Amino acid sequence: MNLSGALAMSAALLLAAGCAPENRPVSTSAADQPARSLFVAAKRGNTLSKIDLATGEEVQRKPSCTNPHELATSPDGRHVALACYGGTSVDIFAVDTLDKVASIDLGENARPHGIVWHENGDIYATAEGRRSIFRIARPLAAEPQLLEFSTAKDGSHMLAVAPDGNTAWTTDLGSRTVTRVALKARMAPLSMTVGEEPEGIALAPDGRTLWVSARGSNEVFALDSDTMEVRETVETGRFPLRIAIRPQGDVAVTSDLMDGSLSVIDLAEAEVIRTIPVSGPETAQDRFQVTILWSDDGRRIYVAETASDTIAEVDYASGTVLRRLTAGEGGDGLAILP
Template structure:
């Protein structure tokens, strides 16, 4: 990375003062850790939910090198003899940067992948619907939030065996650790409560109240002072002290479908980057004043986010665009968009993941995992919205998984995604999926079927149009959103 003259002057002055540069140390490491410049030995990884793949990117060229196949698309993964993974979702990596821990929600597993060879070296099966996995800073344990139950599974990093469980409020969403390895912070997706756990003895030492029950993601600042977590259902981010008394410092309104948060240190300071899926934006906040300093438009439904080893870039998974976006953190501008597999969830940037060689072993081409159809819905009677409801039809062969990021509706109300006979929503309606909006008036809606063949049919009499209707399927009301043409 090349720095402008004023940054080089600042660097020289800081070094002469005998302290590390202000932009040294990126998550999950300490602020005192030296930055790692972007190189061809680094890798960016994306865990992809509907293609059951992990995409592997070289950050120097922002180029997709290939994917690691962990499973098959539907209907192959419906077989009772199926051995692959389903709903590849969560991701963590070891402190030595040699192992990925990939969580598959549907098959209750953690796949441990060798970063040098792109091969699975072990699988550990856990309880219902694990969500995220991360190594303790000393590399001795992997903690996995088992969101479908009420505990964190603690896995021995040498044997990959589950050695104990930490009882927590039901629905643990994600865990992250203080940079010094003293505390683990575990938020909940079902209860309005984050717990702080002593890593040494696995005991809960404190509780932090969440403003809502649904926290999917949490991040600790490299300086060991703050913990940030997202609240997807109400569109907020909260910040609390990383050390006793663990008090809430700030609550920030961010927007519908607030997904992930991560921390970046660079020459301009320390910043929290938040993915706001319902607005298709990244919002950037200073960690000292909490001032919002940037809004970055990106593609459909930004989800996971992770900085490079030197904080010069941050990478964002676009869940409804099957892409990864690279952002320059000094300018807060998008510098690259890279095609990846279907519905990227967790993202990880791993410096020095490939110590030598090309790192191309055992990678497969994107293939079917790169095929999808993208649609939008707009409010009835309005021009196309700035942040419309986005719909992606992920190709699964003869059928598609439909995922809609629905926004702009009334809070906590029943709606139905349906097929309409006419483009304006008139005529007969056929219900596809019913859903309830969250307090921010948004929702993630899924269904499956040969939907692309219907909504893009070349025969006008057979074509149908996606719409959102008030009410449940047995009592449909007014059409409120229609397919944008």
């Protein structure tokens, strides 16, 4: 959410925010927590943090790059890649030390934002300033191979990639479109106008349906991933910034920034079946929730609360905020690894 209009809105909300409300976490034992680490990119602090989920403690924090946003984890779990939205590079860090091991420059005015580290070993990233997507082959090699694919649209922001690595899709904030890009076949990009300010994007596990949240019109759209035709339209809470599909593939949640809540969408029925309060509308401006991430078992949802420098851990079954985890200033991108 970093086009000029969104920046103005963000600044206004943050200026209006007072002190964050008192945190009232539900008691949760360390034995109940998975032995995993949560990685957080902090876009105001320009840092990368690691949180031990068993204890809830931040165990490492190191400088990253200017205005870091989305994170992606390597298939072998040894590295995390960070999209440096304030610059031109994708930077790669070792998960054990958080030391930077590689920096891959995407060229002038790249402003990478959305990022996927695919099971095939390649990294895919949007280059918003270049109206394109990059495929980075052999990202940890001395000389990675860079291939650039035009979207021909303004504000290509978030990204999804097909399981076979043949196709990618972007949400294009400035153009109000969703674009399909062929990564191997010689085909022109195919775009569809979808709502107002489409931003969140997620591909269903079977690869046939693309789910897109349009923050400006408070809607979610289900698109045929091949033809790009809209199959379903779902009304959500206010300003659904992100959408994330549960690993089981049964539901998706949207991060409804203005309501401080999550809309739970039954994907088979294409309807909202629950609303999960996180901060609530009264304190939504104090929290300013952005990125959402499911745990691997689908039991918990992690919600980056950018204004209060916290990540809310939500129990999906009960809808309870279990605790709030503290990381760097302006936490945004999230990733989980063993």
